[in-house]
Amino acid sequence: MKQLVAAVLLSFSALSSNAIAEPPTVYDRMAFAVIAEKEVPNDMLTAILYAEQQGQDTAAMADSINQTITWALDLAKQETAVDSSTLNYITNPVYTDGRVTGWQVRQNIQLKSKDSKILSGLLGKLQEKLRIEGIHYSVSPEVKAETEKNLIDQALKNFKERADQLKAGMGRAEYRIVRLDVQALGGESPQAPMYRMAAMALDAAPAPPSLEGGKQNLQVNVQAEIELSIQ
Template identity: 45%
Template structure:
């Protein structure tokens, strides 16, 4: 029994010693303060984006696919004739049409996406294509280059505000200097997507003008971090 007690005492002492050594190796984290700052601004939209589609219904899906493909191919070819307009084909869908819980036919649909910094040229092309395709949505977005430039300016502003707060806290707590031990920069404000128009009934009419204003987007940059006050 005495031997067991001695062994337990030795193990307990070793355990306490290792805890003390671990504490000595751990970095000291006192005098640490969490801070945050935010910078907000606006960025001008500069890219007009439109989604158009060709959709047909009938008894034979293969025949429908041929007609839809022709309409989309013709629109793509026309769009490529305007260098300022980028064109992209989107999803292709074939779905059954039901009548009294039985398949009575098929619906085939394919869409294209057009975008351009030249709203006048894209608007003119939309006027041409509306006689053949459905205009599903149209609206403005901000180009990645323009958004990045605006965010870079807000990052500088937010970092400056963070430093000012860090210096204020340091002075008010009677210290002369600090160091940053952690820092995080986040950008916010999702891009505005094209607005749905519900243009199916108007698609058969020729060159229906769509009034559009480029407008702006709100963007935000937040900086959060931890500072450690240091003794003189």
């Protein structure tokens, strides 16, 4: 029994000595950010068009709007490079001197395409009966996903290089990650070019709009916080 107690005390003493001899590593925290970016073309064009009528016979106006939208969709479906869909259908009262004197009926359609030439030609035809509310440009989901995948790899590489630089510059042996936030930016830039058509009589179809999507930067931003060992 005495031998067992002595052995336990000896082991405790050894552990205590090791704990004193090897204190826990202490770290200093540093925060920084790195970015990876690439300029890519706006390869997706989205056009919003609408048919609109004002009057008092809402049933007759609705029928006319429906026929116009059906005509437009049938025309759009002839272009396999264009995706078409209907959007909101709205009926609003028209006021004169605070009284309802009529109604406004309106429906929108949306067209999406990567082929600016085909979309421009289709818009020229559709303007015979519809008006263009706006056209905006963006990066297609496929290009965006593939670009972001590569940019994430590059951003993480940039993070490692910066962390190693800080570690070496501060003369520290190691670092550990405290926080790592990865955020993808771009693809639907509010600065993307926008085409708008002023309201006008539709007695004759206007010339098709000239479409040029331009480019924009896609970015992956890494916000990091690391701890540098003091020892």
